[in-house]
Amino acid sequence: MSDVESHRSGRDSIDSPGADKAQTVRRGGGDPGMRGRTTIADGVVEKITGMAARDVAGVHAMGSGMSRTFGAVRDRVPGGTRSGVTRGVKAEVGEKQTALDLEIVVEYGVSIADVARDVRENVVAAVERMTGLEVVEVNIAVSDVKLPDEEDEEPEPRIK
Numbered sequence: 001m002s003d004v005e006s007h008r009s010g011r012d013s014i015d016s017p018g019a020d021k022a023q024t025v026r027r028g029g030g031d032p033g034m035r036g037r038t039t040i041a042d043g044v045v046e047k048i049t050g051m052a053a054r055d056v057a058g059v060h061a062m063g064s065g066m067s068r069t070f071g072a073v074r075d076r077v078p079g080g081t082r083s084g085v086t087r088g089v090k091a092e093v094g095e096k097q098t099a100l101d102l103e104i105v106v107e108y109g110v111s112i113a114d115v116a117r118d119v120r121e122n123v124v125a126a127v128e129r130m131t132g133l134e135v136v137e138v139n140i141a142v143s144d145v146k147l148p149d150e151e152d153e154e155p156e157p158r159i160k
Contacts, residue, residue: 040131045091045098052126053089053102056118058110060146062088063103098133105144116140 053059088103100123106115124135 040093040133042091042093043086045093045100045127045131045133046086046089048127048130049091049100049102049123050085050087050089052123053104053119054085056115056122058107058115059104059119060107061105063105064088064143093133096134097136098127098131099137099139100127100135101139101141103141103143105146106142108145108147112142116142 050062053062090101092099102119102123104115104119106112119140120138123138127133127135
């Protein structure tokens with residue numbers, strides 16, 4: 001049987017000399033999805049963390065009062081360096097793991113322990129799902145409680 005007939009008949013072997021070498025040679029080797037490295041910046045993990053923490057009921061804001069005030073001003077300045085989403089979040093990112101520190105303000109009347117647990121669960125799920133990194137710890141500092149009659153500390157915009 002010729003090479004063409006063998007191909008048409010669906011046979012896997014080719015009878016010509018040297019053909020076995022061509023079939024067994026693999027280019028690049030291994031899974032294409034595993035070639036090269038992927039690095040994830042601290043800021044990426046901080047944004048994911050900030051969004052996930054804010055989604056939890058009982059979290060009023062992120063960051064201390066002073067950082068929220070400065071952050072609100074900085075957010076209004078063109079070219080401001082730090083996004084409001086990352087306020088109150090610090091991430092240390094390694095090759096396979098990350099550790100997170102959060103500073104939150106909770107609503108008055110909620111269980112701080114429950115809110116902290118829910119924030120941890122939501123943050124770990126979001127960061128691990130989106131980055132593939134293992135979250136080794138989520139440290140939460142509750143810096144304030146938002147009372148019902150308190151004004152927000154963010155300054156009024158100068159222009160409307």
